[in-house]
Amino acid sequence: MSHSVSEKLKRIKQTIPEQVKLVAVSKTKPVEDIMEAYQAGQICFGENKAQEMEAKQALLPANIEWHFIGHLQTNKVKYITAFVSLIEAVDSLKLLKEINKQASRHSRIIPCLLQFHIAEEESKFGLNREEASALLESEDYKKMKNIKLAGVMGMATFTDDLQQVRREFIHLREIFNWLKTSYFIQDEAFKEISMGMSGDYPIAIEEGATIVRVGSLIFGERNYSATE
Numbered sequence: 543m544s545h546s547v548s549e550k551l552k553r554i555k556q557t558i559p560e561q562v563k564l565v566a567v568s569k570t571k572p573v574e575d576i577m578e579a580y581q582a583g584q585i586c587f588g589e590n591k592a593q594e595m596e597a598k599q600a601l602l603p604a605n606i607e608w609h610f611i612g613h614l615q616t617n618k619v620k621y622i623t624a625f626v627s628l629i630e631a632v633d634s635l636k637l638l639k640e641i642n643k644q645a646s647r648h649s650r651i652i653p654c655l656l657q658f659h660i661a662e663e664e665s666k667f668g669l670n671r672e673e674a675s676a677l678l679e680s681e682d683y684k685k686m687k688n689i690k691l692a693g694v695m696g697m698a699t700f701t702d703d704l705q706q707v708r709r710e711f712i713h714l715r716e717i718f719n720w721l722k723t724s725y726f727i728q729d730e731a732f733k734e735i736s737m738g739m740s741g742d743y744p745i746a747i748e749e750g751a752t753i754v755r756v757g758s759l760i761f762g763e764r765n766y767s768a769t770e
């Protein structure tokens with residue numbers, strides 16, 4: 543017999559320091575599983591598809607904090623603007639502009655993280671330092687009133703080489719430190735480093751993660767063929 547969602551959640555929480563936020567990544571999982579985790583005390587959930595997140599949000603308690611963790615297309619921002627707590631994976635000025643525009647329609651200020659490319663793999667989304675500098679120094683960014691940058695997010699390479707994973711997390715922490723001193727030194731809200739998933743979150747915490755995103759360890763393996 544495998545353990546229930548609430549039991550797995552409880553075990554994982556015991557391995558995470560209190561000051562680190564756990565995002566329970568519920569993508570592809572049914573609302574019943576989310577409800578079980580919620581009833582066990584989990585408030586923050588992560589999804590990577592806008593319409594899936596919108597559909598689940600409508601069915602679940604209103605005080606759930608929803609983190610959007612995947613690549614967000616500009617034409618999908620509108621589905622989540624009314625309720626999303628944190629958009630973790632902003633990887634372009636164009637996307638940030640659209641979030642700002644939609645947020646202003648809802649009179650909201652939406653917290654966002656800048657996603658950086660830290661994996662040695664080719665395929666992952668994310669900014670590099672030059673692109674981040676250009677974004678932060680642009681007139682467009684300086685005019686935005688309905689978004690708030692709160693830190694950085696990254697995904698390590700999918701590999702068994704944990705030394706490599708650790709190097710990539712250290713790299714993200716260095717990027718955070720550089721942004722903090724260069725652009726956000728006076729800004730207490732710029733404080734988050736979101737890194738670490740089921741396979742590597744303990745290393746991410748050792749290297750300074752303030753947010754970890756854990757899915758399969760809580761909800762079990764995902765069946766991708768059914769959803770993609």
Ligand SMILES: *Cc1c(COP(=O)(O)O)cnc(C)c1O
Nearest residue numbers: 567590611739740755756757758
């Ligand atoms: C799916 C996903 C996770 C969680 O992955 P697990 O390995 O199931 O913990 C974390 N972050 C992002 C961006 C994801 O897409």
